[in-house]
Amino acid sequence: MRYSIYSLIRQALRGHRGWTPAWRDAPPKPSYDVIIVGGGGHGLATAYYLAKVHGISRVAVVEKGYIGSGNAGRNTTIIRSNYLLGGNVPFYELSMKLWERLEQELNYNAMVSQRGVLNLFHSDAQHDAFARRGNAMRIHGVDAELLDLDAVRRMAPFLDFDTARFPIKGGLLQKRGGTARHDAVVWGYARAASNLGVDIIQNCEVTGFLRQGDRITGVETARGRIHAGKVGMAVAGNTSRLAKMVGLRLPIESHVLQAFVTEAIKPLIPGVVTFGAGHFYISQSDKGSLVFGGDLDGYNSYAQRGNLPAVEDVCEEGLALMPILSRLRMLRSWGGIMDMSMDGSPIIDVTPIESLYLNGGWCYGGFKATPASGWCFANLLARGESHQAARAYRLDRFARGYILDEKGMGAQPNLH
């Protein structure tokens, strides 16, 4: 069923009893051309582009829970392409361009809102660093503006401009950046992929791999064996667990990142604001809640929840940036499993094992990459070669010395 104002009116007149399921709850077939393990944003986007762009629709997305139950359902919704390194900027800008036409392409309201992403800076050195990043963006044709103090004051008057400890000196603004409704992105890709023939198989945990000699020929699941010509892993924080089933050790550590929402209030924060004297980011949902987060807790975790020291740290940063937050009540907090890579940048590559492909290492920046990750992973699965925009995301870059250390922190995943 195509969604439109006419379908809305038609269904309203029928008491909304005629809406059909957005995707087929497909039972597993004996075999497919491609199996994608992981029904999050990246896995579903990959399946959609395999069918749409490459004409490969004998595809199954195999998800251990319900689609979007992992990090796709837990992130702080920010989309942006304001990166520094040449290996990163074109990829995230590809994603940004896909975001801009996503809702029309999927015929689904993903609430893509290009409300601007403002990175504040608080010292002369940081001003220079942010100017450098803005120039790197512009060299790649991405929009970037350096705002002075007055411009920031006009854009975000609710910030604390009187603090001597973290004086706001200005900000790097990407106007085209913003937010998108994460659950809708999952459902939009699922519906579009399912309509093109992709089978979405939920409650189907992969428990092992099928092999013929050195080749992967399918997966062992809770719902039986499924054969495939190729298997692509897109399971984010669970990548190491899945890879272990084929004896693969990876440059990934799984860490917990917490996120928070406050009670709903009237419009206060028009765009996304990030704190430069720490790691804190905040925006406001259309429902009125302030959505914010900060650093990782800092230790390996698969628990999908964190601990109170991190909660305190994040709230302290928020209050340093916006004392106005002190009057608000926190409504909800939760955690996800971040696949922290050894340089803070992702991996979209073949593995040493034939017919097994890897998409992971997204750290806490996977949501904004959803469209481009799907686009590039589909390209790799269909054509057997890296997409131009993802050519730096090789698994062997750590051994070869071509790491993409955007933050400059070294092989310390909890610092990325």
Next chain:
Amino acid sequence: MRISCPFCGDRSSGEFSYIGAANGWRPANGSGQTPQQEFEAVYLRDNPAGPHEELWYHAYGCRSWLKVTRDTRTHEVIAVRLAKDAVS
């Protein structure tokens, strides 16, 4: 999440700095490691969902290095000993 420091007792995890997995990740200089072994030690991780041996530094306490066995699925701390006493 609390860590039972051998000197200081039960402390909030916020008093500690976390370095990461404890399984011999830093090979000694001149110990005859091949480049492949050095690469694996620096960049590859087991990253288990379950009991995990890891190094914590009691930064805001006695400043001891501790080898902690902790379940990464539940955050339950299973064992804590001084790193120097725990041969890796």
